[in-house]
Amino acid sequence: MKSQVSASARSEAGRNDWFLSAVYVAVQSHVSRLQVAMDVAVRTEPVDGHSLFGELFERAALEGENRDELVRAFAEFAEGVQELAKAAESGENLEFSLSLPDGETSEAFNHLLLAAARQAIRPSRAAEACKGALLLMAASLETLVADLASALIRDRPAVVDLGSKQMTLGQMEELGSIEAVRAYAAAKAVDGLMRGGIDQWADWFHLFAVEWKEIPENWWAFREIDARRNLVAHAGSIVNEFYLKIARDNDAESVPEAGQELSVDESYLRKAHAELAAFGVLVGASVSMRHRPDALGSIYSWGAREARALLDDEVYDGARMIAARLLSVARGRLARRTEIDIRVTDWLARKALGGVEAIRSEVERYxxxxxxxxxxxxxxxxxxxxxxxxxxxxxxxxxxxxxxxxxxxxxxxxxxxxxxxxxxxxxx
Incomplete structure (x- = not known):
C-alpha cells in the first residue's frame, strides 16, 4: 500500500509544473490559516468571574470573623447599589456607606471591588477573539496575494514594471547572479503591491487577465470583509466615512449609518471564513487556468478536491460557492467524473445548509x-x-x-x- 501511495504522489508532481505547485501551496496555506483563525475564535473560553473572585478571595487569606465580615460587606454593597439604581430612576437622592471592622478586611474589600470594576469594563473575551480572528483572516488574504503575485511575476516578468533596470556593479556583485537580481526586483514589486489594498490588487491581477470582481458570488459580501477589518483595526468597529465610501463605490445592497457599530460575532466570522476560503481557491484556479490552459483538467480536479476538503471541515457555504463557480465556468467541458464529483459537493453543501428539500428536485432530475x-x-x-x-x-x-x-x-x-x-x- 505504501508503494502505491508514493507512486501516486510522484505521478501527480510530475504532471504539475512549478507554477501550479506554487499556486496550490499558496492557496492551501491560506485555507489552513483561515481554519486556525476560526479555531482561535470559537475555542476561546469566556472569563469565569466566579473563579476569578474565588481565587482573589482565597489569596486574601482572611479567617473567622474577618472572612464573615467581608462576605457581609459585599452583600450589603450589592443591596446598596440596587437601592441607588432605584432611587436614580425615581429622581431621588440616596447615599449609603459601609463600615468594616479593621484594615485587613477593608484592604481586601477595596482590592476585590477594584477587580470587579476592571472586569466590568473589559469587553467580552469572545467578541475580542472574533475581532482578532478577523484580522488574522485578512492577513492571510494579504499573504495569499503576495504569494500569487510572486509566482505570476516569476512566470511572466515582462507583464509588470519591475522598476529600474539599471543597477550598480556593486549591487550586482552583492546579489551574485542574474537570477538573484530578478528575484530582488520581483520582491520589490510585490512589496510595492502590498502597500495598496483590495482595489489596487484587483487592478494588478487584471494585468494577468484575472478579474477579481468575477470571482466571488457577491462582490460586496467579499469586499465588505476588508472594509469591516479596517473598522476593527482603526475605528473601534464604528462605521465611518471611509467605510461608507467603499460601500457606495462597490454597490452595497444596504449601507449602515455613520456612527453605527458593526459587530464581529461568530456568525459573521463563519461567513467571512467561507467567503475568503472560496475566494482563495477560486482565484488560485483562475490564475492557474489563465496561465496553464493546457492543464485545465487537472486544475478542475484540484478545485474539486479543495471544495470537498472544505466540506469535510464543515465550511459548507465555501464548498458550495467553489462548486457552483467551477460548474459555471466549465460550461459542460468537464470530464464526467469530475463534473459529478463537483455536483455532489455542491449538493452535499446545500443539503447541509438547507436540508434535503433544497436539492431533492434537482437530484431527482439529474x-x-x-x-x-x-x-x-x-x-x-x-x-x-x-x-x-x-x-x-x-x-x-x-x-x-x-x-x-x-x-x-x-x-x-x-x-x-x-x-x-x-x-x-x-x-x-
Missing part, C-alpha cells in the same frame, strides 16, 4: 444513467434513501471500490452514519 455505482450511489445517499444507499455501499466495499474507513470518516456519509450507525459496514 441523469445518473450509465454512471458506475461509485458515482451512482450518491443519488440514494443525497436523497436519504438509506436502505438503497447501504446496499450500494456494501456492494462497493465487496468490489473493493470503497473503503469502510472512508464511510466511517468522510463528511459525505455523516448523515447516514448519524441515522443508521456503522454496524452494517461489518456485514459481509
Amino acid at each position: 441523469d445518473f444513467a450509465g454512471l458506475d455505482l461509485t458515482m451512482r450511489h450518491f443519488r440514494s445517499l443525497l436523497l436519504d434513501d438509506d436502505d438503497v444507499a447501504i446496499e450500494q455501499i456494501q456492494t462497493l466495499i465487496a468490489r473493493n471500490d470503497l473503503r469502510r474507513t472512508r464511510v466511517r470518516l468522510s463528511n459525505e456519509y455523516s448523515e447516514l452514519r448519524s441515522r443508521r450507525g456503522t454496524d452494517w459496514l461489518d456485514v459481509e
Whole structure:
C-alpha cells in the first residue's frame, strides 16, 4: 500500500509544473490559516468571574470573623447599589456607606471591588477573539496575494514594471547572479503591491487577465470583509466615512449609518471564513487556468478536491460557492467524473445548509444513467434513501471500490452514519 501511495504522489508532481505547485501551496496555506483563525475564535473560553473572585478571595487569606465580615460587606454593597439604581430612576437622592471592622478586611474589600470594576469594563473575551480572528483572516488574504503575485511575476516578468533596470556593479556583485537580481526586483514589486489594498490588487491581477470582481458570488459580501477589518483595526468597529465610501463605490445592497457599530460575532466570522476560503481557491484556479490552459483538467480536479476538503471541515457555504463557480465556468467541458464529483459537493453543501428539500428536485432530475455505482450511489445517499444507499455501499466495499474507513470518516456519509450507525459496514 505504501508503494502505491508514493507512486501516486510522484505521478501527480510530475504532471504539475512549478507554477501550479506554487499556486496550490499558496492557496492551501491560506485555507489552513483561515481554519486556525476560526479555531482561535470559537475555542476561546469566556472569563469565569466566579473563579476569578474565588481565587482573589482565597489569596486574601482572611479567617473567622474577618472572612464573615467581608462576605457581609459585599452583600450589603450589592443591596446598596440596587437601592441607588432605584432611587436614580425615581429622581431621588440616596447615599449609603459601609463600615468594616479593621484594615485587613477593608484592604481586601477595596482590592476585590477594584477587580470587579476592571472586569466590568473589559469587553467580552469572545467578541475580542472574533475581532482578532478577523484580522488574522485578512492577513492571510494579504499573504495569499503576495504569494500569487510572486509566482505570476516569476512566470511572466515582462507583464509588470519591475522598476529600474539599471543597477550598480556593486549591487550586482552583492546579489551574485542574474537570477538573484530578478528575484530582488520581483520582491520589490510585490512589496510595492502590498502597500495598496483590495482595489489596487484587483487592478494588478487584471494585468494577468484575472478579474477579481468575477470571482466571488457577491462582490460586496467579499469586499465588505476588508472594509469591516479596517473598522476593527482603526475605528473601534464604528462605521465611518471611509467605510461608507467603499460601500457606495462597490454597490452595497444596504449601507449602515455613520456612527453605527458593526459587530464581529461568530456568525459573521463563519461567513467571512467561507467567503475568503472560496475566494482563495477560486482565484488560485483562475490564475492557474489563465496561465496553464493546457492543464485545465487537472486544475478542475484540484478545485474539486479543495471544495470537498472544505466540506469535510464543515465550511459548507465555501464548498458550495467553489462548486457552483467551477460548474459555471466549465460550461459542460468537464470530464464526467469530475463534473459529478463537483455536483455532489455542491449538493452535499446545500443539503447541509438547507436540508434535503433544497436539492431533492434537482437530484431527482439529474441523469445518473450509465454512471458506475461509485458515482451512482450518491443519488440514494443525497436523497436519504438509506436502505438503497447501504446496499450500494456494501456492494462497493465487496468490489473493493470503497473503503469502510472512508464511510466511517468522510463528511459525505455523516448523515447516514448519524441515522443508521456503522454496524452494517461489518456485514459481509
